[in-house]
Amino acid sequence: MSSTKPTIVLVHGAIADGSSWSGVIERLQAKGYNVYAVQQPLSSLPDDIAKVNDALDWIPGPVVLVGHSFGGIVITNAGNHAKVKALVYVAAFAPDENQSAADLGKDYAPLASGKAFQFDKQGRFYLTEPDFLKYFAPDVEPKKARAMAAAQGAADGARFVWKSGPAAWKNKPSYFxxxxxxxxxxxxxEAFEAKKIKAVKTVSIPNASHAVLVSHPDxxxxxxxxxxxxxxxxx
Incomplete structure (x- = not known):
């Protein structure tokens, strides 16, 4: 039995970057944890997964791997790394093997935000500042939400249909x-996924937006x- 604190590795989602974890990072560091926020390229989910796996190779284990939004697909795959001992999904996708984000959402009513995404010439998607504040971070203080919108990373549209590999949550304790x-x-x-992965614990936060890691860091x-x-x- 070990009393050594694991390292916390944080994985951001699309149209976001590692700074979205700032409030969580400060709180974890205050509790004595070593924390790393990976900056994924958002060029494709395989690229994001490879970036996290590269980080896990050099970051000291054991590791608790945390993913927000599309970061949930990343940790579902990178979580198979031997150093990872637990997974935490934060308002995230948690696919099974050979399942995509589009597959996960097909049985649920479409959200208005789905029509708000803009696409650049490379097929990468983003939200305009007004739509970012309206849909992504409506419960975040406006000044901070505007900074998040400015720092958002446009992401490849193909990630919505990319099929996941073997799901780490089948073999690692997971939280949601x-x-x-x-x-x-x-x-x-999200609630369905928490049950599907047999989450050790699920925390459901009333009135929380997709940016829950910013608006409700505690x-x-x-x-x-x-x-x-x-x-x-x-x-």
Whole structure:
């Protein structure tokens, strides 16, 4: 039985970057955890997964791997790395093998945000500032939400239909944060996924937007710490 604190590795989603974890990082560091926020290229999900796997190769283990939004697909795949001992999904996709984000959402009512995405000449998608504030981060203080919109990383449109590989959540203890007012991923889908992956614990946050890691960093941090403490105890 080990009492060593695991390292926390944070994986951002599309139209975001590692700075979206800032509030969570500060709280985890205050609790004595070593934390790394990976900056994925957002050029494709395989590229994002490779970037996280590269980081896991040099980051000291054991690791609690945390993913937001499309970062959930990344940790589902990169979570098979031997150093990863637990997964935390934050308002995220949690696919099974050979399943895509589009597959996950097909049984749920489409969200208005789906028609708001803009595409550049390379087929990468983004949100205009007004739509980012309206759909992605409506519960974030406007000044901060505008900064998030400015720093968003446009992501490849192909990630919506990319089929996931073997799901790490089948073999690693997993935890889930459900955002009850998510306008990017249906909150009903998030709740379903939490049950599907047999989450050790699910935290459902009322009125939370897709940017729950920014607007509600305390409960998100608490769940990550709970996962980390279980890993430290050898559970």
């Amino acid at each position: 944060v459900v955002s009850e007012n998510d306008q990017i991923i249906q909150h009903e889908l 409960p998100v941090t608490s769940l990550i710490v709970e996962a980390a403490e279980a890993v430290a105890k050898g559970h």
